[in-house]
Amino acid sequence: MSKEYLEITEQLELFKKRGMIVENEEKALEKLVFINYYKLKEASLPFFFENKYIENTRFEDIVFRFYEDRNLRLYKTDMRILKQIGFKDIENVKNLKI
Template identity: 50%
Template sequence: MEVNMSCSESHLSYEEQLNKFISRGMLVKNKAKALERLKHISYYKIKQFSTFFMDNSGNYKQNTSFEAVIQNFYFDKNLRMEFLKCSEKIELSIKNKIAYLLGVKYGAFGYLNFSSWCDRSRPKQEIQNEELKFKKKIQKKMKLFSDNSIIKDFVINNPTETYLSIWRLSEVYLWRSIISF
C-alpha cells in the first residue's frame, strides 16, 4: 500500500544533515566528531538547541559553531539531571516527614481514616468516596509491587493486614496522588 504524503521532508544522510547546518553558516571544527554526534543526537534536537544562535533570516550568527551548540545541549542535559537529583532529595525528605508525622499522630494505619486528617470543610460523602478510591489504589499498588521487598516483607510479616503501614506506603506511593486530600 502506497502512502501519499505532501510533506516536503526527505531522508538526509548524516553528512547531508551536517551540510545543512553548514549551509546556514554554522562552523564545524571537527567534521568527523560532528558526524558522530549526529548519529547519537537527532538533527532536530541539535537544531532545537541551535535556534538561540540564529538570526532573523534563519542563518546562524557569525562564529556559531556546531561544537558550541552541542556544548549547550549537554549543559542543558546536565542541568536537568541536577534538578532531577535535587527534586528527588526534596521528594524523599518530604515523603519521609509526612509519613513520620502521620505515623506519630495517627499510628501505622491512621492515615486510612481520612476524616481524621483531611480538609474537614469538604462534604463528608466526598471524603468517604476519596478514602475508598485511595484504599483501592493502595491495594492495586500492593499487587503491582508485590515483588518489591518493602511490600513483600510487610505482607509476609503481617498476613492479616489489607493495607500497608504509612511508612511502607510512603516508599511505593506517589505523593502527588495524596496531596489533593
C-alpha cells in the same frame, strides 16, 4: 508537508551551508548520530536568524549547549525527586517511637 530524509553527512552539510562552523567533521558526525539532528537544531535556535547562523556559531558550542541544557533538566528532576523522598523520610522520622 513532509521533509526529505537527509543522511547524517547531509545534515552536517546543512548546518555548514547555513553558516555554522564545524572544526572536526568526524566528531561532528559522531555527535549527530548519537544526539540527533533535531535536538542539536533546537539547541542552536538562539543563534539562528533569517535562515542562517550568526557569525562564529560553532558546532562544538551547540553540542556543549545541548549537554548543559540536558544536565540542567536532569538536575532539576533529581532535585524534585530528592525533595519528595526527603519529605517522606522526615515524616517517618517524626513518627518513629524510640
